[in-house]
Amino acid sequence: MRIALLSDVHANLVALEAVLADMPAVEGLWILGDTVGYGPDPSDVLALLRQRGALLVAGNHDHAVGTGHGLEAFNPVAAKAARMHRAWLTGEERDLLASLPTLRCPDGVTLVHGSLRDPLWEYVWDVRTAHASLALAETELSCNGHTHVPAVFTLDGGRTTSTLGRGLVRLHRRVLVNPGSVGQPRDRDPRAAWAVLDTEARTVEFMRTAYDVAETQRRLRTRGLPGFLADRLASGT
């Protein structure tokens, strides 16, 4: 199966629309959490993903916006945006976010936002943390997000190594694939990051899609979100 992997859309509708327009034919759309938080269009992003039949797991921002819990763990900018999203969304939309599972296993692939050890909150930045997740995985393929940086971690022969999330990567043994962030990339490339996973060929192709960053910045300012959230989109940090 060919699956589009998207994560950390963060209510950036302009980026999501550009990615969907750029996407080849796929048999599934898997969203690895943080669909809301930070960005200007939480409701429209949720509606578009539901309309496209996307499969979602919960991220820490989805959980905070949906339930109102965990806001104290956020920095002030993230907490302010989460509170604003909570106020903008309908009760039905908040309930949907609150009811998202933190882990799913469609077609023998494990999906989480953070890590297998702590699906909502743990960042997998290095091989040591990745190793702990890969050791827990009940499937050969796992996918996560949360860091906003594309990467592949591989556990083979008791040792975990990392590969940059660029171009086409062949997947061997036990792997953790992070497609990066659609709505707020943090690897100094402002283009939306996402990936196409082929579960039969066992490959992942990392994709980048340019979008109208200035339009998202305009919407962020119009809606009164903190200016820092607009500034960082231009530099991809």
Ligand code: ZN
């Ligand atoms: Zn995020």
